[in-house]
Amino acid sequence: MSSNYRLLVKNAKQVVLVCNNGEKYLTKHGMQNLCVIENGSVVIGGDGLIKAVGPAEAIWDRYSDASFDQVIDAAGMCVLPGLVDAHTHPVWAGDRVHEFAMKLAGATYMDVHRAGGGIHFTVEHTRAASPSDLLTSLRSRLVRMQRAGTTLVECKSGYGLELQTELKMLKVIEEARCILPINISSTYCGAHAVPKGKTVEEATDDILRVQLPRLKEQMSTGSLQVDNIDVFCEQGVFDLSSTRSILKAGKDMGLNINFHGDELHPMNSAQLGADLGALTISHLEEVNDEGIAAMAKAKTAAVLLPTTAYILRLPQPRARDMLEAGVIVALGSDFNPNAYCCSMPIVMHLACVNMKMSMSEALAAATINSAYSLGRSHTHGSLEVNKHGDLLVLNATRWEHLVYQLGGHQELIRYVVIKGNIV
Numbered sequence: 001m002s003s004n005y006r007l008l009v010k011n012a013k014q015v016v017l018v019c020n021n022g023e024k025y026l027t028k029h030g031m032q033n034l035c036v037i038e039n040g041s042v043v044i045g046g047d048g049l050i051k052a053v054g055p056a057e058a059i060w061d062r063y064s065d066a067s068f069d070q071v072i073d074a075a076g077m078c079v080l081p082g083l084v085d086a087h088t089h090p091v092w093a094g095d096r097v098h099e100f101a102m103k104l105a106g107a108t109y110m111d112v113h114r115a116g117g118g119i120h121f122t123v124e125h126t127r128a129a130s131p132s133d134l135l136t137s138l139r140s141r142l143v144r145m146q147r148a149g150t151t152l153v154e155c156k157s158g159y160g161l162e163l164q165t166e167l168k169m170l171k172v173i174e175e176a177r178c179i180l181p182i183n184i185s186s187t188y189c190g191a192h193a194v195p196k197g198k199t200v201e202e203a204t205d206d207i208l209r210v211q212l213p214r215l216k217e218q219m220s221t222g223s224l225q226v227d228n229i230d231v232f233c234e235q236g237v238f239d240l241s242s243t244r245s246i247l248k249a250g251k252d253m254g255l256n257i258n259f260h261g262d263e264l265h266p267m268n269s270a271q272l273g274a275d276l277g278a279l280t281i282s283h284l285e286e287v288n289d290e291g292i293a294a295m296a297k298a299k300t301a302a303v304l305l306p307t308t309a310y311i312l313r314l315p316q317p318r319a320r321d322m323l324e325a326g327v328i329v330a331l332g333s334d335f336n337p338n339a340y341c342c343s344m345p346i347v348m349h350l351a352c353v354n355m356k357m358s359m360s361e362a363l364a365a366a367t368i369n370s371a372y373s374l375g376r377s378h379t380h381g382s383l384e385v386n387k388h389g390d391l392l393v394l395n396a397t398r399w400e401h402l403v404y405q406l407g408g409h410q411e412l413i414r415y416v417v418i419k420g421n422i423v
């Protein structure tokens with residue numbers, strides 16, 4: 001006979017709710033003042049949603065262990081919301097370990113790209129790969145992310161640059177969504193690079209006239225679920241005007257605008273995004289003050305990617321300036337063949353050391369604000385009643401160990417829970 005409740009996590013030394021007033025995002029003050037319960041418990045119902053969270057004695061009075069399918073005694077441990085990775089490119093074939101050596105020897109990201117490597121190298125291999133090979137590698141990458149504490153992840157297409165392969169990638173993401181417990185937000189990124197032999201105008205035309213209409217058709221029949229639209233807005237890739245028309249067409253189809261902007265050159269991508277009502281802009285290493293102000297005003301989330309700045313030795317994203325200006329700052333791993341990192345705890349660590357965020361700012365950025373950047377903060381990103389029962393149990397008496405420790409998190413993260421199931 002099944003019981004009423006799925007999981008009780010009891011007697012935790014700390015339960016970090018992150019926030020508890022139904023906030024959809026946090027800005028600087030809220031990020032610095034996270035909601036933490038000392039000696040707390042969390043109740044997750046049979047539907048996988050949080051039913052109660054509070055001081056252990058109060059939960060003890062209302063619920064008996066016998067009504068739960070599973071009970072975790074978290075004495076001496078900490079509970080946090082599952083981490084949300086706001087930006088990844090996890091579907092591809094062919095690694096680029098050889099390019100890492102080139103970059104260490106001084107080649108820039110765009111040197112490699114213009115020489116036909118980088119995204120183009122991955123496109124060639126991904127076009128040739130079978131859906132089942134792509135699914136196998138995607139699955140193992142997502143499991144690695146999950147083990148490092150990620151319970152909701154954004155996954156982009158973008159290594160096809162033509163209809164057939166872009167659809168193949170999106171379908172593989174869709175399959176992963178069905179077979180794995182990790183929550184997925186999927187992004188069409190057909191404008192990730194201009195295909196070899198085409199001009200920007202031709203590539204834009206193909207996206208507007210061929211790819212997006214077909215995507216729309218597949219979405220309307222329910223055979224594909226896509227949440228966001230992305231463009232790599234960059235010198236030598238998609239300029240402001242092509243970026244605008246692609247993003248606008250995606251928005252008209254009901255997709256959230258969530259794109260790469262102001263990464264390698266100042267492009268005024270932030271102003272463009274704010275003007276279009278973008279939910280999210282990623283990278284922003286080269287954003288200017290006007291762009292920051294426009295994003296704060298438009299409530300466009302800034303997804304900062306410390307691994308990319310680190311690996312490519314770029315200027316650090318201006319996290320402090322953004323926080324001071326009231327921007328909603330979120331974090332992502334940017335997992336891709338250039339930045340091979342599946343771990344949000346490492347991302348938070350880098351955000352603190354290199355971008356000068358505090359540990360509580362980094363945690364808010366990797367939970368409630370990343371969830372906001374995917375339009376999911378009403379259901380994910382904090383431990384609040386009626387949200388998904390997605391949480392981590394840390395084998396440490398203070399939650400900050402998740403950020404403080406650099407690597408080796410499999411030992412630290414004792415349990416990863418998604419919708420009340422230990423995964």
Ligand code: NIG
Pocket residue numbers: 089118119122232260263308334336337338339
């Ligand atoms: O976010 N900048 C563009 N896109 C990715 C890199 C993708 C790749 O190099 O394969 C990024 O860093």
Ligand code: FE
Pocket residue numbers: 087088089260334336
């Ligand atoms: Fe990216």
